Amino acid sequence: MSEIEAHESKLYSDFAPLYDKVFGKIFSSRLRQVIRSLDIPRGAKVLEVGAGTGTSFPAYPPHCEVTGIDLAPDMLARAQGKILENGWTHLKVLEMDALQLKFPDDSFDYVMAFHVVTVVPDPVRMIEEAKRVCRPGGKIVIVNHFTSDFPLLGFLTEILDPVTRRLGWRTNLRLRPFIEATELKVEKAYKLSKLSLYTVLVGCNQQNGHRGA
Template identity: 55%
Template sequence: MAGSMNGAGKTNAHPHQSKIYSEFSRFYDKIFERIFFPRIARVIASLHIPFGARVLELGVGTGLSLSAYPLDCNVVGVDLAQDMLDQAAEKIRERGWHHIILRQMDALNLDFPSDSFDYVTAFHVVSVVPDASRMMAEARRVCRPGGKLVIINHFRSERPLIGPLVDLADPVTRKLGWRTTLKLVDIIEGAPVSIEQKFKTSPRSLFTVVIARNEKEIAAVG
């Protein structure tokens, strides 16, 4: 998902209009698999997803992460970019994954009832969507109370020298469809979540792993 930004970190273009996420979808895995997959696989394994758990992955793209999910859980992957989903669908057919389904869908307007999933994951997506706060609100809505929200993303460094330095790249990355200035607090402040883990998989990593518990109230019955 991508597009050019405007205002408070919002984009004008849709994901399928992004040069990286559309025109280069065929080469996406070759470029990013070595960079992203080991980290994603390690995080998914650490979740110990139980039998029959319902998992939603936002911005599933070409399905780079799909092989990391246990075969005995139920995974739904959504993305707006159909050309990316076509690549993911090919992986599913080739490997006979019957536990995974794909849907073309906007992560900002999810077509699922509330409390539909036990886990909602978003890998390298939060800084790409037009409205990260809205995406996280939708993630919390469709995740059951007590469920897990799992994010891997680049967030603006809190280090006084690193943060401003990386900010210099922001005008360029915005044209490619993502921003470097997003802070974690921008998407969780005031939200009913509790962060259970926040870490980097290596000291030099640019990416932060966040595992949070959805603390929203259980909906009243009747």
């Protein structure tokens, strides 16, 4: 029997109208803190993969140029609505697969992935693509939950994985193996509060590190 792929869940299209009501405020305030802390410089080109309904969008400074991509048109329609409503000329959205980005190498200064590495079917492939389109020395910024290293908590979240996978995300991704598999050069890894389930990773895209021989 084939494994259920997280992104195949209809959650992100059928329940797009509910997404902002359920997650909007919490995700927005978390992402505002993260994006502000990056101090994105004027003219920077930013890609956000799996941008969904654009919960992060209000946080981007208008002096940078942001492209949000997502696979779910219903989520993007909401993001596009916010762009029009707010007159955000520095933001645009496109329907695209984060595992097969249609951008040339080195197109962006920042690549963001917020609450998405546990949703795509192949997180390592997603980071490979992020590295390819990010310029050498650019930043790859991830916000996500990872399986706890505390044995009991880790065990409990891992046994929930088959259930959450049906809903659209996995709970069996551990931080250290993820960093090793992606070979992300992590400059900062932190939590916004002591009890937060979410980790913020700021990686520096290594000079030609992803280009192979």
